[in-house]
Amino acid sequence: MKYIVEIIDEDNIGNGIAKIDNKVIFIKNALKNEKIEIEIIKNNKNYMVGKIINIIEKSNKRVNPICKYYESCGGCNFLHTTFENEINIKTKYLERLFNHEIEYMHVNNELNYRNKVVLHVIKGKLGYFNDKTHEICIINHCNLLSPKINLKISELSKMNLNNINEIMIREIDNNIMINILGNIDNFNIDCDSLYINNKYIKGNEYLIDNINNFKFSIYPESFFQVNKEGMINIYNKAKLYINNGNSLLDLYCGTGTISLWMNECFKKIVGIDINESSIKNANINKKLNNIKNVEFICDDAKNIKERFDSIIVDPPRSGLSKKVIDYLDNSKSNKIVYISCNPNTLKRDIDLLNNYKLTKLSFTSMFPRTKHIECVCLLELLTH
Ligand SMILES: C[S@@+](CC[C@H](N)C(=O)[O-])C[C@H]1O[C@@H](n2cnc3c(N)ncnc32)[C@H](O)[C@@H]1O
The missing domain is CATH 2.40.50.140 (Nucleic acid-binding proteins)
Structure with missing residues (x-):
């Protein structure tokens, strides 16, 4: 009808x-x-x-x-409208959800910002999975990806990809890393770092990015923010919100990038992440940047018990588990900075923290033109 x-x-x-x-x-x-x-x-x-x-x-x-x-x-969800209108729509949505004032941190790279892509291969054809149907959408170019990644995709599209299930491509500081998953032992492609089924094959074992005078190493299985401008926005905002102190916990620390960013503000920093590869990078990063006051631990966030002056949490989309919520709520830390790529789980978790009050909320375009929103907020200990 x-x-x-x-x-x-x-x-x-x-x-x-x-x-x-x-x-x-x-x-x-x-x-x-x-x-x-x-x-x-x-x-x-x-x-x-x-x-x-x-x-x-x-x-x-x-x-x-x-x-x-x-x-x-x-x-993508917003290519039918201007970038400015996309930001307005997202701002209004967050204002309604949190009933709180929001600060937007702008990025200039509305396109070609992604430094990483994971493509699926079905019957030798390369593409994205449609997020609703899980059918393959064959592509040989994507406007969100860096131009160098697009060149690799177009090269790969012309190759024999039989027996391959998935291809991850990363571009870090002009270098290309490829990790291929499938029923193969070798693959002939020009790149700076090649892995097959997560096993190192040739080139550099890890790539190094240079951001704000820091060097960040990245293995294929490690977490690394996909948009450099967005990453700098959220790290700088987290630094501003949390100021300084004696001790900082960087929970869900990935490759330890935030810990390094904050190192001069605290006497002692502990970073915790469950992913071994990320923690391997975090320890390499410590050496590469000659930083001494940071310790990285490979563990589940739910096992944390120690007390810290300040805490930064940056969990996956699913948000915080009950154990982590209980730990935070009873932590007596003065400030908690919560970085989140899912406003709904962020809101749910903030509502569960009875001893903390949301005092500042900002967001950036980590993923322009898509539905995704990256928030950073400051939670302060209530003095009852
Ligand atoms: C959004 S990333 C944040 C990484 C980091 N803060 C950054 O900016 O690069 C989330 C991280 O949480 C880690 N993670 C997921 N579940 C975890 C758990 N139960 N305990 C500890 N870390 C976990 C992942 O390995 C990933 O590195």
């Missing part, structure tokens, strides 16, 4: 919102104030999903998506 609707609002993942007989309809890629002819493609008990057939009145914030895979890929 077809309807003509007016878009009254927008959600945080690129849908316009309209109503028919008071029932909410989500319409992919529709913008506020547009008049649109739609077709209903799903009718659930509480909401409907509509598809644009024809835009009758266009928003002045609409732009032509620069990507030919935009409809089929599902990786």
Whole structure:
């Protein structure tokens, strides 16, 4: 059935919102104030999903998506509007979610920012998995990736990729690292570091990035922020929020990048991460940067018991476990900085911390043009 609707609002993942007989309809890629002819493609008990057939009145914030895979890929959510409008939509969403003032930290690299991609290979064809259907979207270029990674993708697309399941490509300081997963022992490709099934084959065992006078080493299986500008924004904000003190815990420390960033502000820093490869990098980073006051431990965050003056947590999308919440809530640390790539789990976790109050909240575009949002917030100990 077809309807003509007016878009009254927008959600945080690129849908316009309209109503028919008071029932909410989500319409992919529709913008506020547009008049649109739609077709209903799903009718659930509480909401409907509509598809644009024809835009009758266009928003002045609409732009032509620069990507030919935009409809089929599902990786980007905001290519149909300006970057400025994407930020406004995300800011409004966060203000509503947290009922708190938000500071936005701008990045200039709205495209070509990603230093890492993981591509799937199905029947020899290379592409992304559509996040909803899990069908492969064959690509030989992606606007979010660095130009050098795109060149490698186009080279790989022309090669025989039979018996390969997945290819990870990283570009760090102009060097290319490739890790191939599949039923193969060797692969002939020009790059600076080659791994097959996570086993080192040739070139450099790890790559080194140079950021703000720090050297950061990266193994293929280690975590490293994908967008340098976004990374600098969140690290600088965390530093500003937390000031200095005697001791700092960097929980979920990855390759220890935040610990190094903060090293001059604290006498003692402990970084903890569950991933062995990341901790290996963290210890290399300590030596590369000649830093003495930091200790890195490979462990599950839930095992932490020691007390620190300040704490930074930067968990995965799933947020904090009950044990970590209990530890933080009883930690008596003056300040906790929570870095999060998932506002919903961030909100859930903040609400569970009875002894802390959210005092500052900011976000940056770590993943421009996608639905993802990276927040940094300051939680301060309540004096009851
Ligand atoms: C978002 S990354 C943050 C890394 C780091 N703060 C950075 O900026 O590069 C999340 C990290 O949490 C680690 N992790 C996941 N589950 C964990 C757990 N249960 N205990 C400790 N670390 C964990 C992952 O290995 C990953 O390095």
